[in-house]
Amino acid sequence: MRILLIEDEQSLAQAIKDHLMAQGEAVDWLPALADAEDTLRSTRYDIILLDLNLPDGNGITLLQNIRKRGDVTPCVILTAQDQISDRIKGLNAGADDYLVKPFDLGEMIARLAAVSRRYSGNPNPLMEIGNLEIDQANRLVFVSGRQIDLTAREWAVFDQLLRRPGAILSKRQLEDALYEFGAEIESNTVEVYISRLRKKIGPEPIRTVRGVGYRLEG
Amino acid sequence: MRILKMKNSLIIAIVTRVTVVMTLTWLLGCALALLVMQDEMGEAFDSGLQQTAHRILPLAVDYLFEHGDGPAPHRMPVTNSVPNDEFVAYQIRDAKGAVLVQSFEAGIGAFSAPLKPGFFEDDKFRYYTETTISDSLFIQVAEPVAHRHEALRESISAIIAPLVVLIPLSIIGIWWSVRRGLRPVTLLQEDIRNRGSGNMMPIDRPELPDELHPIVIAVNNLLARLKSALTAERNFAANSAHELRTPIAAALAQTQRLRAEMPAQDANTARAEHIETSLHRLKRLSEKLLQLSRAEAGVAVVGDLQDLSPALLLVIEDFSRDPRYIHRIAVDFTGHDTLLGKIDIDAFAICLRNVIENALIHSNDDDPVRIWASGGTEAIPASIHVANQSPVVPPRILAKLTERFERNNPSSKGSGLGLAIVDTIMQQAGGKLVLLSPAHNRDSGFEAVLQLPGDDNSAA
Known part of the structure; x- marks a missing residue:
């Protein structure tokens, strides 16, 4: 997934970013609202992690603005404001979930996965595709009942396909899930990871649509 | 309490003082009026005696001249139509005091008044003496003192009797006026x-x-x-x-x-x-x-009833998806679509979070924690109940659990602050935290009840 993290506390932001990247997610970190507004106009993200008390304003304003212009990117609020009324305000402004600081990084990952599943139209963390069984919450994949191990990057690509089964995802969309914003990528990186995935889960589930991209057979 | 309130009532104080002053003034006025009346009545009665003497004297003298040969004293005839209960009696006496003529009411014997013109009074009568024919004849007119006293008593009654009715009526009038007059104070008090x-x-x-x-x-x-x-x-x-x-x-x-x-x-x-x-x-x-x-x-303090349902749902959702407490929360809000209480929504959430957390950490990891609501009618404000299946907490410890850093088990995982915070908030909002062990209708367990403050006029 490509995630936008908006957080002004550097130490916390760095730890969150490192943890998400270790899970194979691509993370862009911005410490202020103004930068975030600009970036969200030009780039599509799978999830926004939004702090509320930012140096140049309140995160709720940003959320209201992007919802007003029809942007439905899932948003999870990370904040030290623990009051229920703040939370109701955040949810009413269009947030999908609300994490109060301090939180466990593991809990944050679980919440992001739950929100992501909800947006994919399949809130059930357990999926079956052919002889594949996938536990999205725990990132486990079984082929004919046998568990296989995926690296973080392999999971990131596979997760993109899992969230929209049957839909064609462009190479560019899969690249976004793989790399940090602005990072250098090789031209054949997506093909390399698709090839590795096919070796592990078999060639059938992931189909190539020539000249367009890839599709997970539903 | 009611007596104390009455003692301190401004209305009671004003009504009492005004009534006392008014009653005393009326009584003083009546007393002065009676004194004046007594004096005026005395003058009127005396004048009556004088006029009677002046009118009777010529008639009596004529009668004496005409019937003077007979034995004295003579009685002048009276008309049969006049009843013999007149108050005034008279005697015509010579200079030596012998009674020559007298009225029927005059009795036997001469009056005790001396033969000296003017007024005289003894225990029974008031007399008026007048002289004629070169002081050789005297007319004495007597009126019973009791008659005058009776007239005075009737006058006193006529003045005092209305007061018996007027004073209570005045108290009611004063009470009503004072209450009306103090209406702005009552409005300000309510505000x-x-x-x-x-x-x-x-x-x-x-x-x-x-x-x-x-x-x-x-x-x-x-x-x-x-x-x-x-x-x-x-x-x-x-x-x-x-x-x-x-x-x-x-x-x-x-x-x-x-x-x-x-x-x-x-x-x-x-x-x-x-x-x-x-x-x-x-x-x-x-x-x-x-x-x-x-x-x-x-x-915690708010001015109006709040809909606490969103807070209730969010707090329960938090616990329900916490991996430590998954499948342990059993909720039953049947018949309670909305939860109303006169308490700040954040303060309520703090209370609810603490009592649920308390129930979870002080019971076995597999035991459910039940959450339900009661009340919520016009007569009974809503309450939230949170109960676990812990062993019974001794009453001595139960009574101290709302004190800071007080725990049932010193080695427990709790901070010792949760229930103290809940108790402070509930008291502040006008509600109540009630702790029960065993839980209601159970042999064991611990139950915390958040009795929410209702509306002042009608309960939530």
Whole structure:
């Protein structure tokens, strides 16, 4: 997934970013609202992690603005404001979930996965595709009942396909899930990871649509 | 209590004083009137005696001249139609005092009055003596003193009797007038009472009399200062939360990253785990201290009934998806579509979170915690019940659980602050925290009941 993290506390932001990247997610970190507004106009993200008390304003304003212009990117609020009324305000402004600081990084990952599943139209963390069984919450994949191990990057690509089964995802969309914003990528990186995935889960589930991209057979 | 209230009542004091002064004034007025009346009546009666003497004397003298040969005393004839119960009697006496002529009522023997013109009074009669024919004949007219006394008594009764009715009527009139007159004070009193429960709006009653305006101004100034102090306290609590939570969040996240990046067998793994555990404890304790500071900042008090359902659902959802407590929360809100209470929604959430957390950590990991509602009618304000299946808490300890740092089990995982915070908030809002062990209709368990404050006029 490509995630936008908006957080002004550097130490916390760095730890969150490192943890998400270790899970194979691509993370862009911005410490202020103004930068975030600009970036969200030009780039599509799978999830926004939004702090509320930012140096140049309140995160709720940003959320209201992007919802007003029809942007439905899932948003999870990370904040030290623990009051229920703040939370109701955040949810009413269009947030999908609300994490109060301090939180466990593991809990944050679980919440992001739950929100992501909800947006994919399949809130059930357990999926079956052919002889594949996938536990999205725990990132486990079984082929004919046998568990296989995926690296973080392999999971990131596979997760993109899992969230929209049957839909064609462009190479560019899969690249976004793989790399940090602005990072250098090789031209054949997506093909390399698709090839590795096919070796592990078999060639059938992931189909190539020539000249367009890839599709997970539903 | 009622007697004390009556003693301190402004209406009672004013009515009593006005009534006493008015009654005394009336009685004094009556007494003066009676004195004057007695004097005037005496003069009128005396004048009557004089006129009677003047009118009878010529007739009596003529009669004497015509019948003077007979034995004395003579009685002048009276008409049969005149009843013989007249009050005035007379005698015609010669200069030696012998009675020559007398009326029927005069009795036997001469009057005791001396033969001297003018008035004379003994125990029974008041006399008037007049002389004629060169002081050789005297007429004496007598009237019973009792007659005069009777007239005076009747006059006193005529004056006093209406007072018996008028004084109670006056008290009722004064009571009504004073109550009407003090109506602006009652209105002001109601306004100030309403301000005591979270409503910090200034009092706006331009129609109040001039005497009350200084009070309104003073109360409004006080309300403004209170509002400002309360806002400052609340802002401080909110800012403290942010300032404290963010660095703890950063330290916890960094520690968790450190642990994740350490090789499995690293010698420092245990140390990193200790740091993480300590940070978790610090997180819990700071959370409780922030809640306590909010409770003491008076966050619970609100002016109107609040819909607490969103807070109830969000707090229960938090616990339901916490991996530590998954499948342990059993909720039954049948028949309670909305939950209303006169308490701040955040303060209510703090209370609910604490009682649920308390029930979860003080019972076995597999035992359910039941949450349900009761009341919520016009007559009975709503209550939220949270019960676990813990062993029975002895009454001695149960009574002390709302004190700070008081625990049932000293080695328990609780902070010792949760129930103290709940108790403070509920009291502040006008509600109540009730602790039961065993739980209601059970042989064991611990039950916390949040009795929510209802509306002043009709319960929630």
